[in-house]
Amino acid sequence: MLYDTIVVGAGIAGCSVAYFLKQKDQKVLLIDKAEIASGGSGAAGAFLSPKIGVSSPLKDLTDEAFAFTIDFYEKNFPHYYHKTGVIRVPKDEIDASKTSKYSKFHNAKYEELTPSKISQYGFNVRYNSTLFFDGGTCDAKEICTQLTKDIDFLCLNVGNITKIDDIWIVGDVRAKNIILSTGFENNLFDMRYMGIKGTWGNRGDFSSQLSLDVSMHESLSISANMGGVIKLGATHELEVMDKKPCDDSKSYELLEKASNIIDTSDFKLIKTYCGMRSGSRDFAPVVGKVIDVKRMFEYPYILDGRKYPILYHENLFILNGLGARGFVLAPYLGNELANLIVEKKPMDKRADSDRLFWNWVRKVK
Numbered sequence: 606m607l608y609d610t611i612v613v614g615a616g617i618a619g620c621s622v623a624y625f626l627k628q629k630d631q632k633v634l635l636i637d638k639a640e641i642a643s644g645g646s647g648a649a650g651a652f653l654s655p656k657i658g659v660s661s662p663l664k665d666l667t668d669e670a671f672a673f674t675i676d677f678y679e680k681n682f683p684h685y686y687h688k689t690g691v692i693r694v695p696k697d698e699i700d701a702s703k704t705s706k707y708s709k710f711h712n713a714k715y716e717e718l719t720p721s722k723i724s725q726y727g728f729n730v731r732y733n734s735t736l737f738f739d740g741g742t743c744d745a746k747e748i749c750t751q752l753t754k755d756i757d758f759l760c761l762n763v764g765n766i767t768k769i770d771d772i773w774i775v776g777d778v779r780a781k782n783i784i785l786s787t788g789f790e791n792n793l794f795d796m797r798y799m800g801i802k803g804t805w806g807n808r809g810d811f812s813s814q815l816s817l818d819v820s821m822h823e824s825l826s827i828s829a830n831m832g833g834v835i836k837l838g839a840t841h842e843l844e845v846m847d848k849k850p851c852d853d854s855k856s857y858e859l860l861e862k863a864s865n866i867i868d869t870s871d872f873k874l875i876k877t878y879c880g881m882r883s884g885s886r887d888f889a890p891v892v893g894k895v896i897d898v899k900r901m902f903e904y905p906y907i908l909d910g911r912k913y914p915i916l917y918h919e920n921l922f923i924l925n926g927l928g929a930r931g932f933v934l935a936p937y938l939g940n941e942l943a944n945l946i947v948e949k950k951p952m953d954k955r956a957d958s959d960r961l962f963w964n965w966v967r968k969v970k
């Protein structure tokens with residue numbers, strides 16, 4: 606069968622874009638070397654909150670995505686998004702001194718809370734913090750599964766993608782378009798200009814009767830109590846190339862940190878998750894067409910700094926580099942990418958991976 610689009614990688618990125626393409630009546634095949642949400646997405650605490658800081662392209666993009674995605678999850682997957690509110694706690698004195706300064710840049714509904722007010726929610730913190738009412742947490746694996754429930758799935762470790770007569774070939778299957786959403790393993794084509802790197806992290810799910818109605822995020826995230834389960838999560842080991850050992854000691858490290866913030870006396874570990882999230886050279890998402898680096902380097906003076914029209918791999922696309930906010934950004938950007946592929950709407954410049962190319966060429970020299 607000839608598919609319209611094959612999506613390689615079934616994390617929240619691949620599942621989201623597959624969903625929006627299917628909505629546009631495309632024949633879509635989703636491929637993963639393991640099961641759905643078996644990479645970073647399955648490990649994620651999947652907290653959703655807006656970005657704090659002064660206005661910037663990445664902050665504005667993230668906030669637009671936050672508004673879009675909350676609405677999307679609530680309308681389509683209400684059982685898997687828990688709008689608990691998220692309290693964002695400054696991690697140190699310097700961070701705390703900026704809380705009020707940043708408030709005029711918030712685009713989502715919020716309230717500033719003192720430590721004594723926050724203690725009424727069950728958290729012991731030192732600094733004034735910000736409660737975002739629409740924030741919350743989703744069930745990571747279930748959301749990915751629901752997004753793709755009507756979509757063909759193939760379990761295959763893709764090692765090679767070729768093209769004959771404008772048709773892409775992956776193993777025994779064929780398609781007009783390919784989307785790469787392989788997370789930190791971004792090596793199926795020469796995409797060094799995007800500078801994708803991994804950050805390793807852990808999540809521990811604990812059973813507890815602690816009454817906790819709101820989620821919070823500091824250097825670790827603590828979820829509200831959802832049916833007797835509280836999630837603790839953090840990603841912290843930067844620029845990791847390979848997966849690391851994963852055992853329960855990681856969850857107990859998170860538990861020890863959490864015990865300074867909440868009463869963890871009845872916590873019992875249910876399961877430990879570990880995974881990698883991927884970030885780009887400038888920490889913003891990389892979405893859109895993929896540049897054909899080999900053909901670009903055939904231009905005679907490209908290494909001398911001369912710029913030329915960009916040449917792409919025809920009908921090859923990427924959705925990656927979602928950083929610590931995959932569950933916020935993926936539905937929004939998955940929709941944008943589906944619009945580019947089907948309706949030829951230009952990609953949002955803030956996410957378009959082209960922005961990274963010329964700087965990288967300068968450094969190659």
Ligand SMILES: Cc1cc2nc3c(=O)[nH]c(=O)nc-3n(C[C@H](O)[C@H](O)[C@H](O)COP(=O)(O)OP(=O)(O)OC[C@H]3O[C@@H](n4cnc5c(N)ncnc54)[C@H](O)[C@@H]3O)c2cc1C
Pocket residue numbers: 613614615616617618619636637638639640641642643644645646647648649650651652653761762763764786787788789790804805806807808826838839840879880881882883924925926927928929930931932933934
């Ligand atoms: C511990 C932890 C906590 C996190 N907490 C949050 C949070 O609270 N909120 C939030 O929004 N985000 C969070 N994140 C980040 C979020 O998980 C990522 O942004 C998200 O997973 C990125 O999704 P992805 O689809 O790009 O990558 P992944 O989920 O890693 O998916 C990539 C997929 O590609 C597949 N693949 C790779 N190469 C191949 C190949 N050659 N052939 C076939 N398949 C291939 C992999 O098997 C994998 O399933 C967290 C991450 C971690 C690790």
